[in-house]
Amino acid sequence: MSMVCNKIKEDLDSLFDQIVDTSLSGADAASLSLPAICQAHLSHCQNCRDYHSANLMFFEAASTLPTLAVPRHEELTASIMQAVMAEKGSDNYLAAQGAIPVHAGASARKHDLWLLSTSCLAFATMTAYGSTLDESFCNITAWLISLLLLLALKPLIEKATEKEVPA
Amino acid sequence: MQGRTEGDIDDLAAVKETLAGDRHAFERLVVRHQNLIFNILARMVTEQEVARDLTQDAFLKAFRNLRQFDQKQYRAVRPWLVKIATNSALDYLRQVKSTVSFEQIMSEEPYLEPISASDTSIDVERILFVEKLNQALSLLPLRYRQAFILRYQYEFSYDEIGKAMQENENTVRTLLFRAKERLRKLILTTGKADNVNGL
Numbered sequence: 001m002s003m004v005c006n007k008i009k010e011d012l013d014s015l016f017d018q019i020v021d022t023s024l025s026g027a028d029a030a031s032l033s034l035p036a037i038c039q040a041h042l043s044h045c046q047n048c049r050d051y052h053s054a055n056l057m058f059f060e061a062a063s064t065l066p067t068l069a070v071p072r073h074e075e076l077t078a079s080i081m082q083a084v085m086a087e088k089g090s091d092n093y094l095a096a097q098g099a100i101p102v103h104a105g106a107s108a109r110k111h112d113l114w115l116l117s118t119s120c121l122a123f124a125t126m127t128a129y130g131s132t133l134d135e136s137f138c139n140i141t142a143w144l145i146s147l148l149l150l151l152a153l154k155p156l157i158e159k160a161t162e163k164e165v166p167a
Numbered sequence: 168m169q170g171r172t173e174g175d176i177d178d179l180a181a182v183k184e185t186l187a188g189d190r191h192a193f194e195r196l197v198v199r200h201q202n203l204i205f206n207i208l209a210r211m212v213t214e215q216e217v218a219r220d221l222t223q224d225a226f227l228k229a230f231r232n233l234r235q236f237d238q239k240q241y242r243a244v245r246p247w248l249v250k251i252a253t254n255s256a257l258d259y260l261r262q263v264k265s266t267v268s269f270e271q272i273m274s275e276e277p278y279l280e281p282i283s284a285s286d287t288s289i290d291v292e293r294i295l296f297v298e299k300l301n302q303a304l305s306l307l308p309l310r311y312r313q314a315f316i317l318r319y320q321y322e323f324s325y326d327e328i329g330k331a332m333q334e335n336e337n338t339v340r341t342l343l344f345r346a347k348e349r350l351r352k353l354i355l356t357t358g359k360a361d362n363v364n365g366l
Binding site: 017055065066070071084 | 190193198201205206215216223226227230296297300315316318324325347351
């Protein structure tokens with residue numbers, strides 16, 4: 001096979017790709033014009049002519065290859081959807097994947113309220129306890145200790161309130 | 168096939184809606200693509216009931232991994248679904264106890280016996296050719312068969328096939344070239360060409 005034949009076959013392949021990409025067939029496919037150089041070569045090269053006709057024949061045959069009907073296709077759709085719906089219960093699964101924010105809208109507000117009230121309660125309790133030590137409610141040391149304790153316990157409080165509020 | 172079709176656009180919308188929590192939107196993807204996925208799987212595993220089970224498995228995997236669908240990478244949902252289905256089929260073929268090893272299935276020369284020759288009547292030439300092609304395809308190595316089917320039966324672009332098969336476009340071109348060569352040989356050896364002299 002000559003270098004020319006290889007080059008012509010490359011050109012024929014690109015033409016063939018054009019046919020496939022534009023979903024042309026039959027006469028439409030034939031209407032796609034070959035470059036003059038290809039035509040000239042094909043007129044005297046049996047090998048390349050065969051190659052080209054084989055390509056066209058493959059394309060035509062492949063597009064009419066039998067396709068199988070899905071057995072009980074409606075049942076299959078239903079069965080897939082049933083599995084999808086059953087997947088890890090309602091939408092918590094997608095939420096867990098990050099698709100849906102867990103604390104959206106009203107739930108988020110409720111969660112924040114819980115966090116704030118629990119924190120305030122803890123802060124007040126600790127300050128009150130601290131102030132009883134020297135019987136002065138304005139004891140600055142008690143306030144500071146309460147604040148530090150609150151900051152240290154913040155992650156625990158957050159975790160606890162998350163458990164209490166339904167997602 | 169580079170531009171997005173209406174189906175492609177609705178697929179992307181269905182993905183978005185499903186991720187937003189509307190699982191019923193996923194049904195649109197199932198209805199639109201189950202036939203394609205089933206047919207591709209049936210070509211790979213040959214048993215229809217297995218292909219049916221794998222189709223269900225593929226869609227479930229797609230749902231579970233929906234967030235990982237990268238619109239920029241895939242452009243359309245179809246090649247992504249085909250990739251998932253293909254991987255399911257390959258997993259199945261790896262597991263199945265068969266007289267033919269997985270390496271043999273994937274190898275370049277699993278079978279070489281020609282297809283039996285049959286009637287060469289001019290009237291049925293085309294039908295026979297399609298039938299022979301169908302038979303020859305079943306003898307092709309899996310990757311060649313898959314590339315050929317996606318390209319010429321379902322008219323996937325090279326890019327889409329690459330995404331579906333996790334290969335680059337050049338490899339896809341090579342696979343297709345070799346697939347055609349192999350088919351040509353398989354069909355030719357049957358009846359000294361039967362009007363398929365060009366092959």
